[in-house]
Amino acid sequence: MTSYDKENIFAQILAGKIPSVKIFENDVCLAIMDAFPQSKGHGLIIPKAPSCDLLDANPSDLSGVITHVQTLAIATKKAMNADGIRIAQFNGEEAGQTVFHLHFHVIPAYKGVKMGAHSEGMADINELNQQADLIRTQL
Amino acid sequence: MTSYDKENIFAQILAGKIPSVKIFENDVCLAIMDAFPQSKGHGLIIPKAPSCDLLDANPSDLSGVITHVQTLAIATKKAMNADGIRIAQFNGEEAGQTVFHLHFHVIPAYKGVKMGAHSEGMADINELNQQADLIRTQL
Numbered sequence: 001m002t003s004y005d006k007e008n009i010f011a012q013i014l015a016g017k018i019p020s021v022k023i024f025e026n027d028v029c030l031a032i033m034d035a036f037p038q039s040k041g042h043g044l045i046i047p048k049a050p051s052c053d054l055l056d057a058n059p060s061d062l063s064g065v066i067t068h069v070q071t072l073a074i075a076t077k078k079a080m081n082a083d084g085i086r087i088a089q090f091n092g093e094e095a096g097q098t099v100f101h102l103h104f105h106v107i108p109a110y111k112g113v114k115m116g117a118h119s120e121g122m123a124d125i126n127e128l129n130q131q132a133d134l135i136r137t138q139l
Numbered sequence: 140m141t142s143y144d145k146e147n148i149f150a151q152i153l154a155g156k157i158p159s160v161k162i163f164e165n166d167v168c169l170a171i172m173d174a175f176p177q178s179k180g181h182g183l184i185i186p187k188a189p190s191c192d193l194l195d196a197n198p199s200d201l202s203g204v205i206t207h208v209q210t211l212a213i214a215t216k217k218a219m220n221a222d223g224i225r226i227a228q229f230n231g232e233e234a235g236q237t238v239f240h241l242h243f244h245v246i247p248a249y250k251g252v253k254m255g256a257h258s259e260g261m262a263d264i265n266e267l268n269q270q271a272d273l274i275r276t277q278l
Contacts (some may be wrong), residue, residue, distance in 0.1 A: 055212055055213050067202060070196065073194055083233035086228075086230070087227070089225070089227075090223065091226070093221035094249065095223025095246075096223070
C-alpha cells in the first residue's frame with residue numbers, strides 16, 4: 001500500500017493550488033473535467049477525504065461520494081448526448097492509476113466512436129470549459 | 140433508458156434460477172466470479188435492488204453497495220496477490236454493458252500481464268471455484 005502523498009496533483013487541485021476545469025463542488029467532492037480525456041465530456045469525481053485509492057478509503061466516505069458519481073454520470077450523459085457512460089476507478093499503477101488520490105472516471109461512450117484506453121493528449125481548455133458549462137446545465 | 144427486464148441473467152442468478160460461482164452474499168448484494176474474466180480473480184458485485192444501471196439506481200442503494208465493492212476489492216487483491224485492482228461499471232451497450240442489471244467489475248491487475256478489454260472465453264469452473272475459495276479466506 002502506497003502511503004498518501006499530501007502533495008499529489010489532486011490534493012493540490014482540491015486546495016486550489018493548481019487550476020482545474022470545475023463542474024461542481026460540494027462538501028464531499030470536486031467534479032472536474034479530465035485534462036487528458038478518453039472521450040468528449042470525460043469527467044472526474046475527486047472525493048475531498050484523502051485516500052490513495054478505493055481500497056484504503058473510509059467506507060462511509062465511499063458511500064457519500066458514489067451518489068455524486070451518479071449525479072455526474074446522469075448529467076454528463078444528457079449534456080453530451082452520449083449513448084453510454086463508463087465508470088472506471090483504478091487502484092495501483094498496474095491497474096492504470098496515475099494520481100494516488102482516489103478518483104472516479106465518468107467517461108461518455110458514443111456509438112461508432114472507439115474509446116481509447118488512454119488519452120491521446122491534453123484537451124483544449126476552451127473545449128473543456130464548454131463541456132463543463134453544458135454538464136452544469138443538466139445538474 | 141432501457142426498462143428493467145426481470146428475466147435478465149443477473150436477476151435469474153440472484154433468484155437462484157441460474158448457477159454462479161458465489162464469493163459472498165448478504166442482504167445488499169451477491170458477489171460472484173465473472174464467468175468471462177478479463178484476468179484471474181475477476182469478480183462481480185451484483186446489487187439485489189433491481190436497476191438497469193448506475194444511472195437509474197436508487198442513490199441509497201448505491202451508497203449501500205459501494206462498500207461491498209470495496210470489501211471484494213481488498214479481499215481479491217490479497218487473495219490473488221494482485222498488483223492492482225480495476226473497478227469498472229458500464230452503463231449502456233455502447234459503454235460495454237451486456238447485462239442490464241447494475242453490476243461492478245472488480246478486476247485484478249498483474250505486473251507484466253496485459254489486461255484484455257474483453258474476455259477471451261469462458262473460464263474453467265474449477266478454477267473459478269478455487270479463486271472464490273481463496274478470496275473468501277481474505278474476507
